[in-house]
Amino acid sequence: MNTWLPHPGAFPRLVGFALMVALLTAAPWAAKAADCVPGNLDPGPRVTIQAVAVDGTLREVGGREIRLAGINLPRAALGHEPAQPLAEEARRVLEELTKGKTLDLHLVPKRRDRYDRMLAHPCLADGGWLHAHLLERGLAMVATTRDTTLLAAEMLALEKAARAAKAGIWKERAFRVRNPYETRRDIDTFQIVEGRVVSAVVIKGRAYLNFGQDWRTDFTFSISPRDRRRFEQQGVDLAGLAGRRVRARGWVTLRNGPLIQLTHPEQLEILPE
Numbered sequence: 291m292n293t294w295l296p297h298p299g300a301f302p303r304l305v306g307f308a309l310m311v312a313l314l315t316a317a318p319w320a321a322k323a324a325d326c327v328p329g330n331l332d333p334g335p336r337v338t339i340q341a342v343a344v345d346g347t348l349r350e351v352g353g354r355e356i357r358l359a360g361i362n363l364p365r366a367a368l369g370h371e372p373a374q375p376l377a378e379e380a381r382r383v384l385e386e387l388t389k390g391k392t393l394d395l396h397l398v399p400k401r402r403d404r405y406d407r408m409l410a411h412p413c414l415a416d417g418g419w420l421h422a423h424l425l426e427r428g429l430a431m432v433a434t435t436r437d438t439t440l441l442a443a444e445m446l447a448l449e450k451a452a453r454a455a456k457a458g459i460w461k462e463r464a465f466r467v468r469n470p471y472e473t474r475r476d477i478d479t480f481q482i483v484e485g486r487v488v489s490a491v492v493i494k495g496r497a498y499l500n501f502g503q504d505w506r507t508d509f510t511f512s513i514s515p516r517d518r519r520r521f522e523q524q525g526v527d528l529a530g531l532a533g534r535r536v537r538a539r540g541w542v543t544l545r546n547g548p549l550i551q552l553t554h555p556e557q558l559e560i561l562p563e
Contacts, residue, residue, distance in 0.1 A: 326419040328411035331440060334395035339388040342381060347407060348388055357407040359398045360438040360445060361421055361430040362480070364459055375462040380429040387423060391415055400437040409438060425449050428458020431465070433480060433539065434556050442556035467537065470501035470509035473548040483509065483550065484537040484561070490529050492518070497528040499536070506546045511538055517553045524555045535561040 337350035344366040348356040363381065364374040395410040403409055412420040421441075424430035425448035432445045453460040453467075468476060470485040488508075489500045495515030502508025513521065513528060521528055537559045540550040552558055 325422075326413035326417050327422075327444060328396035328413065328419060328441060331396035331398060331411060332401075334397040334401075334408065334410055336392060336394050338392045339390065342385045342389055344381065346381065346384055348384075348393075348412075355405075355407040356395065356410050356412070357403055357405075358421060358424075358430075359409040359411055359440075360432060360434040360442065361424065362433040363424070363430050364465075374459075375464055376429060376459050379458075380424065383427065383429055384424065387414060387420060388412070393420070398438050398440055403437075411441065421445060422448055426452055426457070428452040428455075428460045431459065431480075431482075431539075434554065436554050439554055439556045446556075446559070470548075473509050473542050474544075476542045477544050477548065479542055480540065481542050481550075482537060482539045483511075483542075484535070485509075486535050487531045487533060490532040492529050497521075499528065499531055502547070504547075509548045510546075511536075511550050511552050511558070512545075513552045520553075521555050521558075526555055526558070526560075531560070535563065537561055 337348075337352070337354070337356070339348050339356075340351045341349045343349065343355075346358060346363040348358075350356065363384070364377040365371075366377045366381070367373040392415055393412040395408065395412050398409045398411075401409060414420055414423075421430070425432070425445060430449075432442070432449050434442050434445075452458060459465040468481050468483045470483055473481065473483060485501050487499045488502055489498075491498050491500070495518065497513040497518050498505065499511040499513075500508060501510065518528060538550060538552055538557050540552060540557055542548050542550055
């Protein structure tokens with residue numbers, strides 16, 4: 291089964307959702323890993339990394355743990371499930387970049403996840419952005435949560451360029467972008483799904499983006515009333531997406547048909563025609 295790491299639990303409000311779409315549909319983001327962009331995040335501590343866990347968690351000399359905010363590495367072997375392709379390669383590169391090195395952390399607003407790990411974007415000793423090193427090489431996937439949306443547009447642009455170049459995981463069939471009709475085989479996994487919205491409705495405040503004629507069996511993106519307000523605040527008319535091509539990411543569950551619950555606008559990309 292092609293799962294990612296367990297699902298835990300803002301993009302700056304001054305920047306509208308339309309700008310994020312423009313960034314994603316234009317030429318790939320120009321900055322490279324050598325440019326440490328997280329200067330607009332809260333500066334955190336300077337840490338020296340002692341070890342790298344199999345899930346990509348960094349452990350500093352003082353014992354604190356650091357979670358790379360907004361991305362997942364390929365899953366290492368878990369129970370009876372084998373490791374995903376390039377899991378060992380991703381961890382090896384992460385170790386080479388961080389173990390024994392001093393990093394400057396930039397923290398997202400929530401600062402810690404439910405496992406009490408610091409949520410951070412680390413800058414390397416040479417000034418490089420650690421996230422960019424991994425995303426450029428195709429050794430990580432963007433997997434933001436409500437609390438880790440800062441720099442989402444930049445990360446998605448780096449991922450898009452790596453996917454176009456078939457770098458790292460993007461040359462592996464296990465990580466291909468799914469179409470809505472094959473997601474029934476992906477229950478309880480984290481996936482990127484792309485297709486044309488057949489119908490878009492709001493019922494009792496909840497929005498549904500349906501990708502087939504029968505919502506009881508076909509794939510759907512669902513957005514709760516509370517989360518729908520986040521989309522509205524960034525100018526996204528969910529009910530107006532019928533007929534549009536979209537791409538979004540999240541955990542596939544089975545509720546009638548396969549479904550991904552969207553909790554924040556940065557999960558959703560409105561694609562050009």
